[in-house]
Amino acid sequence: MSKKILIADDEPNIVAAVEFLLQRSGYEVHVARNGDEALKAVEDCNPDLVLLDVMMPLRSGYEVCKRIRERADWGHIKIIMLSAKGRDAEVSKGLSIGADLYVTKPFSTRDLIAKINGLLQRP
């Protein structure tokens, strides 16, 4: 059974790229285009990993991350924050509220896939 990954980002082109990459790597991909959608999608499809953009409409990535971490039954969900804001303060903020990784845009696609694979314990 393939692992499920949720992509939450308001930039359609970035979503398109990541979606293509993940699908090619054999993941089941779901997409959300804002914070609210993201939370709903987590509820609906119970992903193994969420790629969260920080600056999203309606609800920021930080907020979504916090909500996910508040739910005990979602404890297994891995979270990777994606952000164009790469300052140290933002990275540590993201990690402190429960993200597993913080990846700064623009990112290397190979790195990103490797990190995702690592988190989901796949070679």
Place this chain on the structure above:
Amino acid sequence: MSDFASRGQRFVALCMLGLLLFNYPILALFNVPGTVFGVPVLYAYIFVVWAVLIALMAFVAESDR
């Protein structure tokens, strides 16, 4: 300092006024026979001017309280 200076000038002016009023020829105007309320004119003049002068000095000395 300006208040001090202006008060000084008022005092000097009062002194000048006194010197004028207690001197010839003003004094001669009142050096005449006759009485005011029973008091000889010259005596009455001197004491009244004197009293007014003192009152003015008191006013200037105490004015800024």
Place this chain on the structure above:
Amino acid sequence: MLHSTAIVFTSFAYLGLLFAIAYYADKRADAGRSIIASPYIYSLSLAVYATAWTFYGSVGRAASDGVGFLPIYIGPTLMIALWWVVMRKILRISKQNRITSLADFIASRYGKSALLGGLVTVIAVIGILPYISLQLKAVSNSFTILVHYPEILMPTRVGEAPIREDTALWVAMILAAFTIVFGTRHLDAAEHHQGMVAAIAFESLVKLVAFLAVGAFVTFGIYDGFGDLFARAAAVPKLHAMMSPLEGVAGGYASWVWLTILSMMAIMFLPRQFQVAVIENVDEKHLNKAIWLFPVYMLAINVFVLPIAFGGLLRFPDGSVDADTFVLTLPMVEKHEWLALLVFIGGLSAATGMVIVETIALSTMVCNDLLMPVLLRLRSLRLNERRDLTRLLLGIRRSAIVLILLLGYLYFKLAGEAYALVSIGLISFAAVAQFAPSVLGGIFWKGGARLGALSGLTAGFAVWSYTLLLPALARSGWLPTHLLEQGPLGIELLRPLQLFGLSGLDQITHAMIWSMIANIGAYVAVSLSVSQSADEHRQASLFVDVFKQTGEVGGARFWRGTASVPDLYSLLARFLGVAAADAAFAEYASAKMLRWPDDPLVADAELVHYVEVQLAGAIGAASARVMVASVVKEEALTIGEVREILDEASQVVVYSHKLEQKSRELEAATAELREANDRLTELDRLKDDFISTVTHELRTPLTSIRAFTEILLDDPEVEVEQRKKFLGIITKEAERLTRLINQVLDLAKIESGKADWVESDVDMKEVISDTLAAMDQLLKEKDIDIQARLPEQVSVVTADLDRMIQVMLNLLSNAVKFCDSTNGWVEIALAERDGCLRIDVRDNGRGISPEDHEAIFSKFHQVGDTLIDKPHGSGLGLHISRQIVEHYGGRMWVESSLGSGARFSFTLPTGARA
């Protein structure tokens, strides 16, 4: 029945009361709760001016001259009006230099000259002797008269009485003893005699009450008020002329004026007046009240003088009773013995008050300014090595008091009988008036020199002696009278009473004219023709510029040399005693935040100056200078150096003014800086935000570009369709990046004012048409209905055509971007009104909530934030558009609410740029 024992007993009881008051005041002062620190006590103590002369003599003068006694009180009233200018300055100078007497003041002003101090002392003592004798005469006469109650007996030729009945001598001795107890019980470094001042103030009340009592008794008791009294006097032909007495009297007006001037000087320079007004003053502010209270006192004590004089003349028409005694003899003849006794006590108050203060002042001068400078210079006495000199100082003063009173008595015996009370007093007035040029010149004219003061005083005093003292002695039979009638050696021009042929004036006026000419003339002429020493120059500056200096250390600037602390301490201890020296050093140390004697003091200029000032308080400036010079190795400053210091000082004054101004400017500048800093901090924050936002906006398209590029690079097997799509995205994102970079640069140019504005006449109608044409393709794609309502013709605006197109393009593309996705329409309107073009661009999108109306015009604010579909704008478009419109004096704003579309509007002034 009044017995002599009763009178003597009452007198002593009264003196005892005075002593009790003084003792109490001293105790209070020692406890630090002074009772004389009051403007009322100060004013009353000034009334020591009213002596037996006022108490008995004014009536005597009035009985012969009418108003002739009044200049003696009007003069001081006028002078006191000047006190605000003159006395305040003298007070300040005296406090800063610890002046102990009039002689000290003059000596100190002219380079601490011991010679000048001595001369002033001699003039003061000789000049005041007649005045003291007047008091003795008044007291002994009134005693003699009162003893014979109810008989009215004139005490003529008292001098012939055997010594044990010589009342005047006894009076002199008792007053001497009393004064010694009062004024020289201990040595005060500041010459303050608080007990004495309290007693004097009390005496002033007593004499005023006594005089008012007898005045009221005569006016309302014997007669029926002022009107009645004057009417009866006018009925007597001899007295009628006195109702307008200034006419016909020899030199009537001249005499009046000169007496006024003389009294103006006297109130300043009588040693006792200087003592109470300056030396005993504890607070400069007391002047404010004294300036009018003291004149009120003088007015009050003079109101009944004329009534008493006329009453006396009416009661004793035969001239058998001396008018100087009317105050006492009127109650006696009416058989009011208690009132007579009260009058006697009042007269005693007036006389003792004067004698006590006068002799204390004179003895201080004799000690500090005459004897000590001489004694200290006599090496054979080895005074420098004596451990304790306080006993010597007190001894000298006590002897001086006795001596002065004995001399007063002697004068009374020699010349007292030949003159009326007032005439005797006026001789003294004329003597002390000689100090006026040196003192007044000294505090207002820096050019006044030591030699000038010496010459002026000597000349004035010589003329005074020749024209007043000599005739007094001649008239009393001690010198041949032909001296007065024919002049010395028969030279008529030199007759003392008609010097150089000046006649027709009374004696005082005559003497004043000549002595003042000599005094002022010599003072000014000599001062102008000699050059001042460094010491004189320094002192002149310290005195004249007293209000420009701060603190007591003013004099310290002028000292240079070496000294040791133990030397200075033992010097002070020798003159003030160990306790006072310790106290002085402790005070000095504590001002420096040190503890005496534990912490080491530095024997610098300031300490030396401090010791000299302390010492000056006890032995006068001139003596203090000699003593200090004996323990320090002083390097004399040259006149040039003193000038330099003074110039420096005046520069410092100017500089400090400038400094004040600078500091005010600085404060303003600081406020501005703080504001600017706040603005900068805000700008910095904005810049940070800006960079952060720009970075974000740049990274987002880069992310897509990099991701797709890597995908295409890593995976050559991507399908052709997809590959095309990916490349399309890359191209679009690259364009977005380019656009963003261009706009950021554009904005930077506009904001820094470096943008090129190519101005021409722009027709906005054309701009709109061109923009619409350019967007034609897009509009067709999106199927949006465009309506343009344009007038036939509008005025041109002066603007950059490309910029105008940029603005229109921005607004229109926004409108297109946000308008309803299915039934979108956009409306453009152009109108001209009040010299302004107005362009509206309206859409039917979902609108903008009011709180965002301003925010959307700020950098990087994207309306799309609230939308599900994030628009691909830089967030700079509206901001730049508004900047462009505002550059041309127009305005840009938006009207909208959520759900009802938005209308963006801007205005542009037509014609010339507004």
